[in-house]
Amino acid sequence: MKKAALLIVLAGCGGVSLLSQQSNVVLPQDKGPDKIDVSGYPAPMQSAYKLFASKCSKCHTIARPINTMMKRDEWERYVKRMMHKPNSGINDNQGKQIFEFVVYDQEQRKDKNPKAFFPALSDEEIQKLKSQQ
Numbered sequence: 001m002k003k004a005a006l007l008i009v010l011a012g013c014g015g016v017s018l019l020s021q022q023s024n025v026v027l028p029q030d031k032g033p034d035k036i037d038v039s040g041y042p043a044p045m046q047s048a049y050k051l052f053a054s055k056c057s058k059c060h061t062i063a064r065p066i067n068t069m070m071k072r073d074e075w076e077r078y079v080k081r082m083m084h085k086p087n088s089g090i091n092d093n094q095g096k097q098i099f100e101f102v103v104y105d106q107e108q109r110k111d112k113n114p115k116a117f118f119p120a121l122s123d124e125e126i127q128k129l130k131s132q133q
């Protein structure tokens with residue numbers, strides 16, 4: 001009973017999102033598909049996909065990374081940035097596997113059909129969307 005009451009208080013004042021650095025903005029990418037058909041991917045990539053889906057959906061939709069286009073070095077920077085957010089729950093080894101997955105998926109799926117995906121937004125563009133929502 002006490003625990004439930006505490007959760008309600010935390011949720012009510014936005015404390016939960018503060019604790020986990022939850023993303024509090026809806027990006028265009030969030031509205032796209034939230035699954036990747038990895039049945040044709042090699043086994044290690046299929047297991048890395050599971051890790052990606054569980055770790056990268058903690059603070060925002062999994063659709064966000066699924067529908068964002070980035071170059072290899074941008075993904076590297078981005079996965080590190082996400083890993084280093086407080087309470088990301090992603091360790092170095094997991095971050096490496098996720099990075100390898102997003103780069104493979106970028107080449108296999110996104111680079112072949114770039115129009116279906118969204119370019120990454122700059123921090124300024126994200127701030128602007130936040131102020132409009």
Ligand code: HEC
Nearest residue numbers: 021023024025055056058059064065068082085088120121
């Ligand atoms: C600790 C919380 C957290 C975790 C875990 C997390 N993210 Fe994020 N992510 C954010 C925040 C915060 C933003 C910035 C936008 C915002 O302020 O809402 C963001 C934005 C993004 C964007 C949008 C980039 C852009 O500029 O358009 C992508 C792509 C992304 N994250 C990918 C990932 C991937 C891949 C993972 C897993 C490795 C991941 N995220 C895990 C918090 C997180």
